[in-house]
Amino acid sequence: MHAIQQQYWAVRDYLSPVLKESKFKEHGRINPEEFVAAGDFLTYKFPVWKWEKGDPSKVREYLPADKQYLITHGVPCLRRATSLAYTDADEDGERLLDFSEAAGGGDKEDEWVETHAGRKGNADAANPGEIEDIPDDDGHNDGGLSAGVANMSIGAGAADATPDLDDIPDMEEDELEEGDEAAAAPKPAAKPSGVLEASDIEVAKGNLLQVRTYDVMITYDKYYQTPRIWLLGYDENRNPLTPSQIFQDVSADHAFKTVTIEAFPHSSSLQAASVHPCKHASVMKKVIERMNNSVVEEQLAQKKSFGKGEKKRWFGRKASGTIKEAPPVDEDEEVTGMRVDFYLVVFLKFIASIVPTIEVDSTTAF
């Protein structure tokens, strides 16, 4: 069934036309050229991202051959999203976020509510009953809360990494390394002060922390005309994560619904977790509208106060300009609003709400 579905998607993707004109403000959708422009900006501004060619047989001809998709490696993920529980106390943690801070916050309705400000991982013994239910899924998948809880037991790392211990040949050969006094022990005795080793964290904080790392890819989805995010995870022992383990890092509202395991379009073999893009355009449209309003306001304000040496906000800068100082706004320059170059930066902020513990949003410096 799944295979048929994937075939269908492939055909649909093939038949759907390439978006030509710019629609990003009207619909939240972008065309391939804008995807490349936004990707260029992302890689320029945040060099952890880079363009990839992908499998030559899977090249999408509407994108440049050497800019098929974006990738960043080794994104840390310190906690499981399933361990972040919602409690009444967390309501106090709500914080109004506003993209238009500098513009003096226009409409109050246009603000974001960040519900998890300052929220702590809730895996301590004090309130174990507050863990939000993971939707039952007909018992077909091997994930779910029970699996999640089971995986959190002591020594889970080892057990996870080697599901079938019987299969591993018994071939420990400790004599192979005799006499190497200059090799640091698996856990070095001398640790630098102030830096925790990944494996120490749970001991140190009484809280279950396992450092996973993710490879995160962004492709262009031709059918939905939006970027699409792909996740490939590794556990703390650097073994690939199983799908049910990856779902532990997806917020409960999205696991199994909008996040699924699918064939990665630029590889002939890779399966990866992906956030389904069917809602991306409408969400992005809302975000862009808000930001655009504030950016326009700000640009108007800048026009008025031109020459007063006012500090400019980042979103008002020209992408093509230098990052050091925004070029002065000419008196007759058009008020253009938000540029499409910022699309992916905004997109990553949105994705960060779906995978709250994977630090995909490298843009928090702003």
Added chain:
Amino acid sequence: MTIIQFTPLSSQIHPTFWNKLTQLKIDVLRLSDATVPITATYSEGRVIKDREGGAQVGLAGGVALDESSFDDAPQDVGKGKGRMKGVLKNFNTIEEFKNCDKAAMLNDMADKLWSSMNSDSEPELAPFLLLTYADLKKYKYFYWFAFPAFMTKPAWEIAGEVQPLPQAADLSGVFAQVNPDTVPQFFYVDQAKLEPITSFKPPNDILTIGFIDPSFTPENPGWPIRNLLTYLLVKHGVTRVRIVSWRGAPDSSSLFTATVPEQTSLSSAARPSAAGWERNPQGKLGPRMADLGSMMDPVRLSLQAT
């Protein structure tokens, strides 16, 4: 004086690597268990800040392999990465995998490394050996890495303290001007420039070398520097050297001085013994396994899709 303990490398294999190996096994290698040249990259160690609580969490840079590992060695592996050249030996049965003479295979690699260090050719300072057995029906892959490095007896010791790189008065100016994207994997400081180690000439005054360090602990430099130290000792008689552990930016990098007693002499005739087998997640010297059934098995994939 304490003996320098080097942080061993740890491997991280992308699922596409196993896929490519499967193709190679079915289409090209078939029943041959001849060695195949492959490449890998390692990245620099990082210390990240926990957004909740603010604790510092160290993340060592792993040795990464993916489908491109079977291609010819890439010229440019990207910022903050070191390139490694190795060989893959894929066994046909689990028994062969279990019973092969691992010590002999490591010694074989060590011999090659040793003779290249003693010749005029450019030694491969970050070699590796990968033993695999692929259970293609169950999508299970057994593997064991070795990152050969020579033991120096008596061992290298640390002189003085490990200090943050910016505190080194004579070097801070040099590194302030260095483009972090262009730091070579192994380098030495020649006046105010970083030069690749391949163009190394023994200087008159104190020698400063450096490398892209996959370890995040300043006290434990990463494994790749071991072979460089051996090389400098045997080829150029270097017994005291300052080492820059480069981790992406001057602020996160560190500097220490390594010395080895003068009587430590390596003659080109007697090869020192080598070590470097990777430990498994249990901390034992043993193979690892990757189970990709949940990502490759069509039956299990279809179950997840429902």
